Amino acid sequence: MDRDFLIDLFADFGPVTIRKMFSGFGISADGTNFALALRAGLYLRADEQTIPQFEAEGSTPFQYQTRAKTVTVNSYWQLPARLFDDSEELADWARAALAAAQRAALRKRPKARKAAKKAKAVAKAVKKSVRKNKLQPRKRS
Numbered sequence: 210m211d212r213d214f215l216i217d218l219f220a221d222f223g224p225v226t227i228r229k230m231f232s233g234f235g236i237s238a239d240g241t242n243f244a245l246a247l248r249a250g251l252y253l254r255a256d257e258q259t260i261p262q263f264e265a266e267g268s269t270p271f272q273y274q275t276r277a278k279t280v281t282v283n284s285y286w287q288l289p290a291r292l293f294d295d296s297e298e299l300a301d302w303a304r305a306a307l308a309a310a311q312r313a314a315l316r317k318r319p320k321a322r323k324a325a326k327k328a329k330a331v332a333k334a335v336k337k338s339v340r341k342n343k344l345q346p347r348k349r350s
Contacts, residue, residue, distance in 0.1 A: 210234070210246045218251075218293070221300035241314060243307040245271070245285055252285035253306035256313060260286065262305070284313065 212227050215236060219225045226237045227246075236244035245252045252271045255263055263270075266289040271282040292299040 210251065215246055218296070218299065219303060221296040222303040223300075238303075238307055241307060241310045243303065243310040244288075247271075249287075251288040253288055253302060254284060254310040254313070255286040255306065256284070256309040258312075259305050259309050262302075263287070263289075266291075 210233070212234065215227050215234060216225065219236065223238065228235045228237070230245065231247060233245060233247035235242045236246060243254045249271070253263075255270075260283070263286040268287045268289055271285040271287070273280050273282075288299070288302070292302060
């Protein structure tokens, strides 16, 4: 799959950004990655709300092989082959994949906020400690 093919494929969905990624492309809309086009096929972002649709179509999650094992990535599922010929329904699936990616991003945000809050607290404590040490007279030996 090349860049032009992917742009045409998602035409009914709307404008997409295609970026080189791994052995293929990452496909995003509004700054959110929702699909992967790899040698093994086209995979859409999925979550607990959309996985049943993929299962009903007989699709499988993305997998790759390491030296030691096969890794299954349950957050990306293979696009059903019939959708390559039905651009309107593919657009519906792409919208659902984008929504799944956006839900996943919302779930990740609190962790980032918590980490930023913790870093800010640590910086404040360090600053306080530095001030305290500057105010105390130095002991001479």
